[in-house]
Amino acid sequence: DTGVSQDPRHKITKRGQNVTFRCDPISEHNRLYWYRQTLGQGPEFLTYFQNEAQLEKSRLLSDRFSAERPKGSFSTLEIQRTEQGDSAMYLCASTDRTAGELFFGEGSRLTVL
Amino acid sequence: GQQLNQSPQSMFIQEGEDVSMNCTSSSIFNTWLWYKQDPGEGPVLLIALYKAGELTSNGRLTAQFGITRKDSFLNISASIPSDVGIYFCAGQGTGGFKTIFGAGTRLFVKA
Numbered sequence: 001d002t003g004v005s006q007d008p009r010h011k012i013t014k015r016g017q018n019v020t021f022r023c024d025p026i027s028e029h030n031r032l033y034w035y036r037q038t039l040g041q042g043p044e045f046l047t048y049f050q051n052e053a054q055l056e057k058s059r060l061l062s063d064r065f066s067a068e069r070p071k072g073s074f075s076t077l078e079i080q081r082t083e084q085g086d087s088a089m090y091l092c093a094s095t096d097r098t099a100g101e102l103f104f105g106e107g108s109r110l111t112v113l
Numbered sequence: 114g115q116q117l118n119q120s121p122q123s124m125f126i127q128e129g130e131d132v133s134m135n136c137t138s139s140s141i142f143n144t145w146l147w148y149k150q151d152p153g154e155g156p157v158l159l160i161a162l163y164k165a166g167e168l169t170s171n172g173r174l175t176a177q178f179g180i181t182r183k184d185s186f187l188n189i190s191a192s193i194p195s196d197v198g199i200y201f202c203a204g205q206g207t208g209g210f211k212t213i214f215g216a217g218t219r220l221f222v223k224a
Contacts, residue, residue, distance in 0.1 A: 042201050042214030099144045104155030
């Protein structure tokens with residue numbers, strides 16, 4: 001399978017713990033996006049990388065959130081000191097185009113108890 | 114910030130019926146996308162629209178990019194049970210780096 005891969009698919013954690021999600025984009029896709037989706041809502045933009053450069057961050061991305069894409073390939077999204085409000089599906093998408101389709105992974109579902 | 118208003122929120126239809134849903138915005142977009150999402154999965158692209166007035170089909174699905182560039186609609190003809198899911202519209206501005214999604218239309222099809 002050469003689609004966007006996300007790991008883990010599910011994560012249950014206690015409030016205050018740190019969690020990290022990994023995204024492996026489609027090979028050679030230079031653009032990578034993180035979105036957050038809560039129940040009953042559409043995906044909300046969090047951040048965007050072009051190669052290894054993080055070019056845009058949403059105001060939704062508080063200082064407890066950090067994303068990296070160190071070599072312009074895979075990306076990680078870390079949430080420190082998780083809160084119950086962080087419970088959501090975290091979606092990663094990639095593309096090699098300047099406009100048009102974003103290819104999404106299956107998401108990482110976070111539950112904060 | 115930019116927002117997309119997607120309607121209806123949900124639809125309950127009989128198998129074989131046609132479906133229409135739409136998306137409007139106060140902002141102009143250069144690209145409109147329609148995605149479908151099944152439970153526990155990521156969104157999958159159905160149709161991409163790149164030009165105002167463009168009408169594009171994908172099997173039983175037809176979508177149009179509004180002339181004002183502030184709206185789009187998606188039609189599904191002769192619905193079948195596997196059409197069940199959440200349909201999202203999404204708009205892209207210049208450069209396409211930030212894709213804005215609507216809140217989705219939940220489609221239920223009764224066999």
